[in-house]
Amino acid sequence: MNVLLPQPYLLFLGETTEPGYAKTAFGLRDWSPQRCLGEFSLPGATVSTGLPFLTPVQARNAGARAMVIGVANAGGFIPQTWIGALLEAMQAGLDLVGGMHARLRDIPVLRDAAMQYGRRLIDVREPPAKIPVASGRRRTGRRLLTVGTDCALGKKYTALALARAFQAHGEAATFRATGQTGILIAGGGIPMDAVVADFAAGAAELLTPDADPTHWDVIEGQGSLLHPAYAGVSLALLHGSQPDVFVVCHEPGRDRVLGHPDFAVPDVLDVIDLTIRLGSRTSPHIRCAGVSLNTAKMDTGAALRLFDRESERLGMPVGDPMRGGKAFERLVKACLA
Amino acid sequence: MNVLLPQPYLLFLGETTEPGYAKTAFGLRDWSPQRCLGEFSLPGATVSTGLPFLTPVQARNAGARAMVIGVANAGGFIPQTWIGALLEAMQAGLDLVGGMHARLRDIPVLRDAAMQYGRRLIDVREPPAKIPVASGRRRTGRRLLTVGTDCALGKKYTALALARAFQAHGEAATFRATGQTGILIAGGGIPMDAVVADFAAGAAELLTPDADPTHWDVIEGQGSLLHPAYAGVSLALLHGSQPDVFVVCHEPGRDRVLGHPDFAVPDVLDVIDLTIRLGSRTSPHIRCAGVSLNTAKMDTGAALRLFDRESERLGMPVGDPMRGGKAFERLVKACLA
Incomplete structure (x- = not known):
């Protein structure tokens, strides 16, 4: 496939x-x-x-x-x-x-x-031929999707880090790539952005097929449900991948959408709420496990303080997979819980 | 274009x-x-x-x-x-x-x-070459989009009937086609379902360009925001077309999504609420003017009683463009208000 x-x-x-x-x-x-x-x-x-x-x-x-x-x-x-x-x-x-x-x-x-x-x-930007229209049928196996407040802020790296951490916890986990770099890393995948719109949710179903009930597909997210150009891709990926769990990726300090300065980056809470509302259409028990912050531009002390502050505000684990440590470990455990 | x-x-x-x-x-x-x-x-x-x-x-x-x-x-x-x-x-x-x-x-x-x-x-199923990524920039002119609780229940006919009624009211109005039959009727348009996902919102922007401030684009909707296979197309069309006004199309008595019997057809109120929430990202003052019911399978008395009942429940005009009459005229006026 x-x-x-x-x-x-x-x-x-x-x-x-x-x-x-x-x-x-x-x-x-x-x-x-x-x-x-x-x-x-x-x-x-x-x-x-x-x-x-x-x-x-x-x-x-x-x-x-x-x-x-x-x-x-x-x-x-x-x-x-x-x-x-x-x-x-x-x-x-x-x-x-x-x-x-x-x-x-x-x-x-x-x-x-x-x-x-x-x-x-x-x-690798070329999608496979003959992608079916999505069926919406529930599939076996467990699935996690990384979603975002914008493009290009860590959805791929978060998914890769989570898949690796799941494996370290003894779980069977596969990273599922939806963009060209991810596909090269994984050695396979489907470039969601290149699929014809009517078949986009079907492509996400094809990418994450029936699996062993204990197996995790850890799926690279694309765009954002509130992105003025790419929200359709994000929604198709959400509906087709039917995640049990999602993690929201965000970059602190980014307040305008990349390349669309008239648009504010939404709050993480908005993205959580909207993802649950829309995602529950095909995955009725969808839940948010926590937030992955891209803190590459911050020093360690400020990043750790931010993890605590945001974790308290949101009532869920907040960490940065690139920093690892206890904050990220809490996020991993919340995903697997 | x-x-x-x-x-x-x-x-x-x-x-x-x-x-x-x-x-x-x-x-x-x-x-x-x-x-x-x-x-x-x-x-x-x-x-x-x-x-x-x-x-x-x-x-x-x-x-x-x-x-x-x-x-x-x-x-x-x-x-x-x-x-x-x-x-x-x-x-x-x-x-x-x-x-x-x-x-x-x-x-x-x-x-x-x-x-x-x-x-x-x-x-006509072939989209134009070189569709740009959506900019999200607000355009001049007025826009109406027909949205739906499912596929194939009257979004094209409602848009055609509204464009004709707007003209009868002396308004400049253009029907904008997004599917193959609509394109043949209009003599032009873009088949939204055939556009590559990353460019779907851009295609909707291209279809409804800057216009005279009093001109109406009346845009044929596609799918439904709650459709398990096509919601991504519907969201891209909503974001790209930036409607000031939308009309929800529904078929009374259809309770399962066409071709997806595991999925219930959503309530009109759900679709209104979700369309406002998502649509306001690119069209901050988006409003619902009313509901277009496809009552082809009902007798006249039952249809008229249903218009009254639903109009009272929803607090907005409800009619069937194929029946016309006072109910539909109220819907037209609410669109133009």
Whole structure:
């Protein structure tokens, strides 16, 4: 069902000098080290994941199956300067995996080379064919969804951290990816934002099928129910994934919606209330386990004080998965309770 | 911006014997008679719109620009028996317009003929290219959206009837179509259900652009905010269309969601409350003007009594646009108030 990607990977970094453009490579290194054998970059690159530098031939000999484009540039396209390296990888026996807006197979020279060398060009932004309309049928197994007050504030990292913590607690847990970086990390998934609207809830059902009653699907959320552009995606994901439990992700100090400065970021309580009201349509006993705060911009003392204050205000655990510690452990236990 | 269709039309009815399959043709006859010159069907057809029978050549000579496939069959595909008539139409100088799941241009013999005769094959289920992400920016002009307690209970007909009634009251009003039959009737529009999820709210913004401050866009709703499969589409349409006013469409007696018998049809009050709560994110002063009931299965006395009873319970006008009369007129006035 899911896109299953050829692994392990060689991470391609282009000639990148700006770490912010290498988020995909860093995410893979941090969350999926067992899938990453090394990195490959062009002269001029200053960004590194710290993994060993391997040429495509060396990576292939070490067992790599694909080269993943681990960087984005501002336009989301594939610059001419990368083509030689991409061809070299295919010649060495690696498939190419990309998560950019521009599709690998829309570039004729790559398509021709893939044909010649018998390699695959895999665009992880492409949803699977034949997604059914959602049925709304209840499925076996347990499910957790991360939801948010906005985009890009930690829904993927929270889901990854929770899945890992669940496993540390001896629970069977699978991270379910709904965006391109998550799909690369998980080695499979469905890019929710690229599914045709009528089938979006169906895609979420497909992503989180019937499972053992004790198994957890930990599902990467998308957007926000109060986002002026993406709320439809968030609602389809909520309805289709039928979470038993959700965790709200929020960034303290962010008061305007990213890219939509006319819109205030909603309060966490609003998001909790709305998620329960809408989510209970397909998951009648849905509950909020707590809040995941992205406190990367705060010092430790301020973050810990904020966890306490918000936990008291909301009456539930509040922590930051990137800081871990007791606050996050309380959140994990509340999810599993 | 909108797909603008070649008009007027010749309506094609195939060899249809089941009136239920000819909904598109009947909708066009009822709501867009000025765009329909006549009908064309195959031997064996018993269904007729009552419009004059014209061959493609006669229709072209009378000014027709396109032949519209006005019937569906169970599978949503184009049967082999229609091909001769479709080729005849192109040869006569007519473009072909289809709204089925199967696309005209995926049929090689039609594609070849279109090339040969210089004709267009237009699939109205296809959204325009390059839809932007929604901005959430407030636009000028007034907007009304029909929303529903379920699918297929009168949102399109209610919007068409309200647009016509607004015009009768001297208001400038445009019906904005969001589904294939509506698009054929309006001669343009965007098939919301076929837009990629991330761009669905953006599509609704594109469909209802800045307009004269006194102009009404009357927008065809889709699905329901409480539908287990399509709620994401409904929410994107609500956020993107930014309605000042909405009307809830409901079918008395329908108590289970169509095709999803495990789900109860929600109460009208629930839908009103949820639409205001979610819609106010992009349209702060959104209000409900009243309720449109589909009473086709009721006798007149029972329908009129129901309008009174529901109007009292809800504290707002309740009518059926297909029955018209005082009840519907009160609803129209509440919209314009």
